Structures are given as C-alpha cells and as structure tokens.
Amino acid sequence: MNENLENEKKDTENEEDDSEFIIDFTTSSAINRVSLKFLVVYIPIFWFSGIAVATFWYGYTVSSVPWIIKLLFLPLILLGFSFLFIFTCFFFSKLLLIFINLIHLPKEGIFRTERGDMDFEFWRLRTEIKKITLWLLRNWPLPWIDVIAFRWFGIKMDFSSHLNDAWCDAEFISFGKNVTVGQGAVIMSSMVVGNYLIIKKIRFDDYALIGGQSTIAPGTHFGEDTVLGAVSVTTLNQKLEDGWIYSGIPARKLKPNKYAEMRRDIIHKVDVDEEEKVETEHEVNIDDDKKHLIKRGNGGDNK
Amino acid sequence: MSTPNSMRVGPFCASVLVKKKYLILYIFLIWLSLLPAILEIWWYWQMLWYELRPLHFYVFLPLFLIVIYVSTVFASIFFTKILLLIISIFHKPREGTFLRDPADKDYRYWSLRNTIKKWPTWLAHKFPFPFLDNICFKAFGVKTKFSNSLFEGWVDTEFIEFGKNVVIGQGAIIQSSVIIGNFLIIRKTVIEENVRVGAHVIIMPGTHIGKNCILNTWSSTMVGQELKEGWIYNGSPAKEFKKNRFFEDIPIEKLTKTIGDMDGLLKKYDETRVARVTKKRKSLKRKDKEENTTEEKGLK
Numbered sequence: 001m002n003e004n005l006e007n008e009k010k011d012t013e014n015e016e017d018d019s020e021f022i023i024d025f026t027t028s029s030a031i032n033r034v035s036l037k038f039l040v041v042y043i044p045i046f047w048f049s050g051i052a053v054a055t056f057w058y059g060y061t062v063s064s065v066p067w068i069i070k071l072l073f074l075p076l077i078l079l080g081f082s083f084l085f086i087f088t089c090f091f092f093s094k095l096l097l098i099f100i101n102l103i104h105l106p107k108e109g110i111f112r113t114e115r116g117d118m119d120f121e122f123w124r125l126r127t128e129i130k131k132i133t134l135w136l137l138r139n140w141p142l143p144w145i146d147v148i149a150f151r152w153f154g155i156k157m158d159f160s161s162h163l164n165d166a167w168c169d170a171e172f173i174s175f176g177k178n179v180t181v182g183q184g185a186v187i188m189s190s191m192v193v194g195n196y197l198i199i200k201k202i203r204f205d206d207y208a209l210i211g212g213q214s215t216i217a218p219g220t221h222f223g224e225d226t227v228l229g230a231v232s233v234t235t236l237n238q239k240l241e242d243g244w245i246y247s248g249i250p251a252r253k254l255k256p257n258k259y260a261e262m263r264r265d266i267i268h269k270v271d272v273d274e275e276e277k278v279e280t281e282h283e284v285n286i287d288d289d290k291k292h293l294i295k296r297g298n299g300g301d302n303k
Numbered sequence: 304m305s306t307p308n309s310m311r312v313g314p315f316c317a318s319v320l321v322k323k324k325y326l327i328l329y330i331f332l333i334w335l336s337l338l339p340a341i342l343e344i345w346w347y348w349q350m351l352w353y354e355l356r357p358l359h360f361y362v363f364l365p366l367f368l369i370v371i372y373v374s375t376v377f378a379s380i381f382f383t384k385i386l387l388l389i390i391s392i393f394h395k396p397r398e399g400t401f402l403r404d405p406a407d408k409d410y411r412y413w414s415l416r417n418t419i420k421k422w423p424t425w426l427a428h429k430f431p432f433p434f435l436d437n438i439c440f441k442a443f444g445v446k447t448k449f450s451n452s453l454f455e456g457w458v459d460t461e462f463i464e465f466g467k468n469v470v471i472g473q474g475a476i477i478q479s480s481v482i483i484g485n486f487l488i489i490r491k492t493v494i495e496e497n498v499r500v501g502a503h504v505i506i507m508p509g510t511h512i513g514k515n516c517i518l519n520t521w522s523s524t525m526v527g528q529e530l531k532e533g534w535i536y537n538g539s540p541a542k543e544f545k546k547n548r549f550f551e552d553i554p555i556e557k558l559t560k561t562i563g564d565m566d567g568l569l570k571k572y573d574e575t576r577v578a579r580v581t582k583k584r585k586s587l588k589r590k591d592k593e594e595n596t597t598e599e600k601g602l603k
Contacts, residue, residue: 020548021557024568025519025535027501028455028472042432043366050365058361110555134305135431146305165307167455167473167502184307186473186502194499194517194549196558213474215502215520233520235568237561249521250572 023198023236024250026217029169029188041096041129049088053081086140090133094152097129106171111197120197123190130170161204163187172201172218179204179222182212182230189218191236200237207260211247225260306455306473314424314439314453314460316417317480321405325418328386332422336379340371376435379423380442386419387443396461401487410487413480420460453477456500462489462508466496472520475504481526488526495532497550505539515550538575 060070060077104122111119130153137146143164150157150170157175165183172189181187187210190199200219204210208222211230219237222228226240229247240246243261245254320326347367351360394412401409420443427435433454440447446464447453453465456475463479471477477500480489490509497515500506505523512518513532523539530536537544562568 020545021553022560022562023558024562025501025517025537025544027499027517027520028470028475039432039434043369046369047366050368051362054361054364058358110558132431138305138307139429150305167307168305170305184474188473188502192470192499194515194547196549196553196555198558213503231521235562250568252569 023193026215026233026235026250027191027193028186029190029192041125042132045089045092045096045132048092049085052088053085056081056084082140086133086136089136090149090152093129093133097126097153100125100129106199108172108199108201111199113192113195113197119199123197123199126171134170166210172199173204174201175204176206176208176224178206179208179210181210182214184213185210186215188216191218198236205242207263225257225263227257229254314427314436314443314445315457316420316424316460317414318417318421319414319482320418321411321414325415328415329418329422332379332382332386332419335382336375336422336426339378340375343367343371343374372430373435376423376426376430377438379426380439383419383423384442387416390415390419396489398462398490399488401489403482403485403487407487409489413487413489416461424460456504459492462491464491464493466494466498466514468497469494469500470498471500472502472504474502475500475506477506479508481508490527515547517547517549519544537572542575544571544575 063070100122104118106122106126107119109119111117111123113120115121133149134146134153137149144159146164147157147159147161150163150168153170155168155170155173155175157173157179158177160177161175161179161181163179163181163185166181166185166187168181168187169189173187187202189202190197192198198218202216202218202220202222204222205224205226207225209227210216210222211228211232213231214228215233216228217234217236217238220234221239223240223242223244225243227245228234228240228251229245231249232247232251233249234240234246235250238251240251241253243257245257246252247254351357351363390412394408396412396416397409399409401407401413403410405411423442424436424439427439433452436454437447437449440453440458440460443460445458445460448465448467450467451465451469451471453469453471455473456471456477458471458477459479461479463477477492477494479492480487482488488508492506492508492510494500494506494510494512495514495516498512499517500512501518501520501522503521504518506512507524507526507528509527510524510530511528512524512530513534515533516530517535518530518541519535519537521539522537522541524530525540528540530541531543533547533550535544535547536542
C-alpha cells in the first residue's frame with residue numbers, strides 16, 4: 001500500500017511539474033549585503049563631495065566680512081553646504097553609474113543569484129551606488145527633491161507623481177502623470193525568488209493610485225485610473241485594467257472606478273471647446289478667392 | 304533601495320520604558336561615547352592646524368569626519384556592551400512568559416536592556432552603509448553572517464539566530480519579544496539558511512523557520528510556530544503553499560511562464576488567507592434553549 005501511495009505521489013508531482021515553477025507569489029528584493037568591496041566605492045564619493053564642501057567652508061572662514069554678518073548667515077550657509085554635499089554625492093554616483101553601465105548594460109530578465117553571474121553582480125553594484133544619494137535625500141527635510149534623484153537614475157517620472165513615503169527601486173519603472181503612491185508601499189522592479197533574480201519593468205499609467213502598505217511585484221502594469229487598495233499585493237506580470245478598483249492578496253477586481261469617470265467627463269468638455277475655437281480661426285484667416293479649396297467637416301462639400 | 308523615513312529598518316529595540324530613571328543611563332551613554340570623538344578632534348587640530356590655515360586640513364576633513372562618526376559608534380557599542388554585561392550579572396536575560404508589570408523583574412530588565420541599546424542602534428542607522436548595523440547585531444548577541452541582508456526590515460536585537468544567505472524583505476518585522484495583553488513573551492527566533500522572507504512579513508517570537516523556505520508577502524507566523532524545510536509559505540498564520548523548487552537548477556525558460564489559472568490561484572489564496580469558518584454553537588444560545596423547552600412542554 002505504502003509503495004503504491006508513494007508512486008501515486010510521484011506521478012502527481014511529475015504532472016504538476018510545470019505548475020510548481022510558476023511564480024504566483026511575491027517576495028522581496030532586499031539585497032544589500034555587507035561586502036567590503038562596496039566600501040571602496042563609497043569612500044571616494046564621500047571624500048570628493050566632502051572636499052567640495054570644505055573648499056567653500058575655507059572661503060567662508062577666510063573672507064574678511066565682519067563676524068556678526070558671518071554668524072547671521074551661518075544657518076543659511078550650513079543649509080547650503082548640506083545641499084551641496086548631497087548634490088556632489090549625487091553627481092559622483094551618477095558618474096560612476098555611467099561608467100558601470102558602459103561596462104555592463106542593465107537589462108530585464110531572469111538571472112541566477114550567484115557570484116559569477118554578471119547581471120546579478122552589476123545589479124547589486126548599481127543598487128549600492130544609488131543608495132547613498134537616495135538615503136541622503138530621504139533624510140533631508142525637503143521631501144519633493146527626491147524626484148530629481150529618481151529621474152537622474154533612470155526612472156521616468158515628473159513632479160506631479162508622489163512616492164515620498166514608499167520604498168521604491170530606482171530602475172525599470174515608468175510613471176505617468178499624477179501617480180500617487182501610499183505610505184509604506186513597496187514598489188520593486190526586481191525580486192529574489194530562491195536562487196533567481198527577476199528584473200521586469202513596472203509601468204504606471206496616468207492617475208494610478210496605490211494604497212498604503214501594498215506591495216507591487218515586478219512586471220505589474222497599472223492602467224489609467226486604476227486604484228489599488230491598501231494592504232494588497234500584485235503578482236508577477238499582473239496587468240490591472242483601466243478604470244477599476246483592485247484590492248486584496250493577490251489583487252482582484254473590486255468595482256469600477258466611478259470617480260475616474262467623473263473626471264474624464266470634465267476633461268472631455270474642455271477638449272471640445274478648444275476644437276471649436278480652432279475652426280473659427282480658420283475661416284477668418286483665409287482669402288476669399290481660395291475659400292472653395294477648404295473641405296468642410298460634414299461630408300467634405302466644397303463651398 | 305530608497306527607504307522612506309517612516310519605514311523603520313535594520314536592528315531595532317522595542318521602545319517600552321518601564322521606569323523613567325532608565326533615561327539617566329541613556330544620557331550617561333551618550334556622554335561617554337562622545338568623549339573619544341572630542342579627543343580625536345583635539346588631536347586632529349593639534350596635528351594639522353597652523354597659523355597659515357593649511358590646505359591639507361580641509362582636504363582630509365571629510366575623511367576624518369567619517370572616522371569620527373565610525374569611532375563614535377564603536378565607542379557607544381563598547382560602553383553599551385560593558386553596561387549590558389554588568390546588568391546581566393544582576394539578572395540574566397532569559398526566555399519565557401512574564402507579567403507585564405513593573406514588579407516583574409524580567410519585564411523591567413528587558414525594558415532596561417532595550418533602553419540602553421537604543422542609542423548605539425540609532426547612531427548606527429544614521430550611517431547609510433549597513434556595515435555598522437551588522438556590528439550592532441553581532442555585539443548585542445544576534446547570530447548573523449555577513450552574507451545576510453537584514454537591513455530593510457525591523458529586526459530585534461536579542462534572542463535571534465540567523466543562518467547563511469538570509470534575505471529579509473522591506474518592512475518585515477522579526478521579533479523575539481512581544482507584548483500581548485498583560486504578558487510579555489520572550490522566545491528565541493531561529494531562521495536557518497537560505498530563507499527568503501517577503502515584504503511586510505511579521506514573524507512572531509519563537510518561530511523556527513527551516514532551510515530553503517520562502518514566505519510570501521503579508522504573511523505572518525504564530526508564536527512558537529515551526530515552518531518545515533523547503534516549502535513556500537503563505538497566509539496568516541502561515542500555511543504550506545507549495546513545495547519550494549526554486550533552489551534547484553531550473554532551466555530559465557520554465558520560470559518565465561505566466562499564471563494561467565487565475566481563478567484556481569485565487570481559491571488557493573483564499574484557503575490560506577481568508578477562509579476561517581466558525582461553526583455556530585447550538586446549545587449555548589438562549590433562543591435554542593427556549594425552543595427546546597417549548598418543544599418538550601409540547602410533547603408533555
């Protein structure tokens with residue numbers, strides 16, 4: 001009996017062989033291991049940007065301005081110095097990134113998390129280099145400025161989107177307009193599953209909204225006006241349709257997004273108005289002898 | 304990658320303050336750990352400062368600042384460790400369930416330990432490189448390896464053991480002590496080799512996670528739960544989802560398959576996540592009782 005049972009089990013295992021390899025769960029992409037070779041990258045970045053600040057500090061101390069005025073402007077100057085430090089860090093890490101990308105171009109796909117795998121090693125190096133600037137900007141009391149860093153590191157986004165309080169990867173993500181990301185959300189375009197690293201592009205279309213504490217797996221595609229509720233998770237390569245509210249683990253359709261429809265109507269009206277304006281301008285600007293050449297909107301009759 | 308301020312990361316201590324006088328020790332530690340930094344600054348000044356305002360004073364200043372910071376962290380860890388050792392002479396940290404009351408010695412000392420450890424861990428966080436966090440872990444008695452990456456989640460600093468190659472996800476919480484109602488539970492959490500913990504996972508004290516496990520996002524474990532070796536877990540409390548074969552050598556084409564049977568998957572998730580059917584108790588309800596009595600009367 002036992003042997004039979006075991007045989008049956010083996011058979012079922014063989015049948016389900018492929019389904020076991022489907023990645024229908026979401027893990028994490030947190031690899032910042034402590035390897036000392038990254039310290040070699042950090043120290044020059046820190047040092048050079050520190051020297052840039054130190055030269056300005058030297059100028060400040062040497063200058064012959066009365067000390068009362070110097071003291072008066074000290075807070076402003078300290079603010080400026082910290083700003084300068086962050087941006088020089090930024091500059092040098094970007095420079096390093098360009099060099100690294102010349103050696104090995106970042107690409108999407110599935111890779112092994114082994115020492116020898118070039119994609120994995122360079123992915124780690126890239127994340128480590130980007131980390132300092134993003135860390136500095138996040139600990140800096142000017143929260144809107146991290147968008148600049150994200151844009152420089154290769155995320156497509158503009159200032160209308162907000163991901164201030166979210167954990168976000170800094171490559172292979174593209175934002176549309178007015179995307180809002182909730183607090184504590186995790187957006188990862190790379191994921192570690194067992195011995196494999198998956199890198200896949202995430203796309204957010206216009207007006208997408210991501211709830212707090214939700215997790216977004218690589219390859220997710222958010223349609224226009226899609227809403228993802230709080231505490232929900234998307235699976236790998238999931239496509240969320242336009243104008244729907246999604247929620248749950250894994251994210252599933254809840255109801256159509258009516259608020260989006262309301263907004264869409266308003267925009268529509270504005271568009272029509274503008275079209276009418278264009279038509280009237282045309283008639284005014286055309287000479288009388290050439291008027292018969294114009295095609296009218298209805299059926300194309302000549303007049 | 305870009306960690307928000309609100310997501311607390313790295314080694315962390317519970318912030319329960321049983322008695323306000325523990326804060327004196329905290330301030331005492333800050334004072335002690337800043338002394339070496341002041342000494343170093345004085346030394347640097349003596350070495351390189353002349354009347355002419357030399358250039359190399361400014362050139363090496365940024366490097367020197369890093370050295371000062373790191374040495375301050377090391378000094379704070381050193382003094383904290385000494386204090387911890389002194390405290391452990393009076394009362395040894397131990398596992399168990401304790402009363403959440405200032406009269407309980409274990410509860411008091413647990414709070415005292417956390418208050419002391421707070422300053423070095425906070426200081427180590429403020430450095431963007433996880434190298435100092437790791438030293439904090441090792442000094443306070445957490446068994447870790449340098450191949451682990453534990454710096455995106457909230458990790459307790461005592462009674463935890465890690466194997467090799469552990470990855471802990473963003474915003475995950477790994478506890479070895481928890482307050483439930485009137486009790487404080489301290490139990491050792493063990494996480495073995497190659498475990499991949501997903502984002503936002505909550506691991507309760509006493510959990511034992513076997514080798515090669517994967518935990519799905521937003522799953523959580525119970526106090527004292529044991530997770531078997533080589534499985535993928537999902538749900539709260541975590542249940543077996545499927546066998547983990549992602550540590551084998553799989554041809555990469557097999558991994559690119561998309562999910563075909565979405566409804567089946569949703570059903571599978573619902574079993575582990577949502578469905579918790581409670582059966583109605585018949586005998587305890589008053590209505591049922593009344594009905595029963597009336598029936599009996601009718602029979603009579």
